[in-house]
Amino acid sequence: MKTADPELMRAINRYHVIDAIRRDGPIARVEIVERTELSPATVSAITGALIEEGLVDVLRVAAGENGARGRPRVLLGLNGAAFHVVGVKLSAQRISITITDARGEALASLVLPVQLARQSTEVIADLIEDGVRGCVQDARLSMSQISGIGIGLPGVIDGVSGISHWSPVLGPRAEPFGQAVERRLGIRTLIENDANLVALAEHWFGYGRGLDSFAVVTVENTIGMGLIVDGRLYRGAHGVGPELGHVKMEAGGAPCRCGQTGCLEAYASDWGVLQMAEQLGLADGAMGDPGRRMAQLVRQAQQGDAALAQLFERAGGMLGLAIANIANLLNPPRIILTGEGLRAGDLLRRPLLAAVEANVLPTLREAMQITFHPWGDEMWARGAAVIVLRRIYEAPWNEALKNRPEEDVWMRSRSG
Structure with missing residues (x-):
């Protein structure tokens, strides 16, 4: 042996x-x-x-x-003062930044409202640099005291190599975005799919605490999934985790911005709901940013707009069917749902739970919990910081396993 x-x-x-x-x-x-x-x-x-x-x-x-x-x-x-790290969350409408200590406790936070989809990759990296420097100053720290930066963003993200292969924020081309930020700040930078960072943060602070295995589904401008298996984040080929938003719900169905058709994201994400509403003449694509437009659609549906209510019902049913497939395939003890897309409340939740009930095998349904956990901007960015802290604590493990001496940078001392 x-x-x-x-x-x-x-x-x-x-x-x-x-x-x-x-x-x-x-x-x-x-x-x-x-x-x-x-x-x-x-x-x-x-x-x-x-x-x-x-x-x-x-x-x-x-x-x-x-x-x-x-x-x-x-x-x-x-010892909370042993390390200080930065977490950054990129979404369609803003950049959220949080400084945490070695325990993951937030020391300072900053939100920059900006339409990122309209900006170049270089401009986004510049904005992150300025935001990080300002937030570090607010925390009364120096840049030399920062041991690492974690950035979460939606899309097909290789968290191992630091490359965004496709993202609604950075665009369709492969972008070595981690390196771009690292060059500006001189601090080791990790990027990660935002659903993965939520899964890690739920494991540290939230409803996944104490569980060895569970799934997280994020419902925002995109649909994401993070999976914890035996206490570790699951990654597939090329360091990319599960892409729930691009499972196919309908052959030859609605076009998705990834270039394919019938993706869950085309029906159940904020982007997908807005696209459907515009095609049906229920929303004006020229009015306001997507977040405000979605909030307006929710209000109208809640006030009795039957056509919009039906649109949310379809989105919830599609999402529930996808979650039922997760349950039947993986049988996790808990599936946690979070994200701004949950703002629709019962308009989305009721058809979602009905689809789960109708499509999960009864024995598996009895052993599984579905939990709704709304997150604020600070918690998303705090989740990004967990990526760095995890790497710090696992550094000797990774070094022994992969023989990568560069991991020594994660063990930078408190003095910087």
């Missing part, structure tokens, strides 16, 4: 200890042993090294439970 590489096993064990402290801290070493199933000696050695590095703090000494005698327990927690 082949023995696992000792260096890789040490790196994996280190990550699991850090993750247990992050999730459950303040926590005693004996509790880390229980959660990770590592030996007491291994946990003691790893936590000792983390304390020496400054990543983990000794927070306090707990007295014996109920006043009982015995050796007091030392409680450990992540």
